[in-house]
Every structure is written in C-alpha cells, then in structure tokens.
Amino acid sequence: GQNIDQPTEMTATEGAIVQINCTYQTSGFNGLFWYQQHAGEAPTFLSYNVLDGLEEKGRFSSFLSRSKGYSYLLLKELQMKDSASYLCAVRDSNYQLIWGAGTKLIIKP
C-alpha cells in the first residue's frame, strides 16, 4: 500500500531551527508538497519538490531525495505564528495525492 510517515508532534523554541521529516512509499512519484494548516484554518501551500535537492523560500526550505523516499521541511528563525500543523503529500503515478497525518509544531517562547 501507499504510505506517508511524519512525526505526530514536535516542539521548538522561538528563534530556533526545526526540521520536519517525511518519508513516503508510493506507486510512482510526481512531486511532493508541503502545506501549513493553522488551527481552524485552511491548509495553505508552502512548497513543491519534484527534483532532488533543496528548494528555499524565505525562512522555509524543503528538501527531497527520491531515491530514499524522503523529504524534510526546514523552518528557520522560528516565530510564534509558525505554530501550526505541517502536512506532507505525494502525488503518485496516477496524479493522486497521498497525504501524511500531519505534524503539529508547537513553538515555545
């Protein structure tokens, strides 16, 4: 079956750096997405990786290794507003999105 694994919850300190990992086993691969979802709000698109390597976008970076079935989202200079759930999703060979259960990130002062 198809599967996405990511930690259930992580805690980090304001101003620090945190890395949220995502491993996947899917039927084919047509890209990996990261979404951010604040409590009670819509998931919003953060990043898309289809080739190996690091994509940087401001304080957020996303890395992909297709051979390892692995990605991570790196958040730098953490702010309180970064407290949210982070969802990893992979598009398989049929262009279906396979979702992880999300990682709840708690930022402490």
Add this chain to the structure above:
Amino acid sequence: ETGVTQTPRHLVMGMTNKKSLKCEQHLGHNAMYWYKQSAKKPLELMFVYNFKEQTENNSVPSRFSPECPNSSHLFLHLHTLQPEDSALYLCASSHGTSDTGELFFGEGSRLTVL
C-alpha cells in the same frame, strides 16, 4: 483568503437530519474536491469533479451525496449521518486533476453529528 469559500463553517445535526455543505471557488479552476479531515489522520479524499463530471468516488457511503452544478460550485448533501461522520470537511480546487499544481483549500465545515 484562498479563493475557496465554504459554508457553513460549523454545523451540528442529528442523525435523522438532512443538510448540505456548500463550496465556491473564484479561481477559475476546473477541478474540485471534497476531503474529510479527522484528528491525527491523513486527509481522506471523498469525491473529485473535473469539468463538472465526477471522476472519483472513494467508496464513500451513500449518506454523502455530492453535486457539482458548474465548475465554480460544489455541494455535499448529508442525510442520516452517523456520529463517526463528525469531522472537518474540506473543499479544494485545482487547475486540473492530471497536473502537478497545488490544491487550494477552503477553511472547512466543522460537522458534529449527535
């Protein structure tokens, strides 16, 4: 503001009630989706519409009935639901179903079945 609007934001209904969830997108997209989001579980895809035609029904019980009158509007009709159907129902849209573009989500309708 994601360009996808869902109403109502909150809904409480009894098991014998009939209600509907509404979704509208202002992005000119051709594909629309219904997802169910339960705590600590992955998003569950329920239905997909592409150019108003249903292209996916992921073994969803018949007590959930989708309707897509045009590419901008999507409904989810609910009847004789069960307490385990309590969840956040998210609507999303995208340019198409066979591309690599991202989904745009609404803020969801929080459903509680008593």
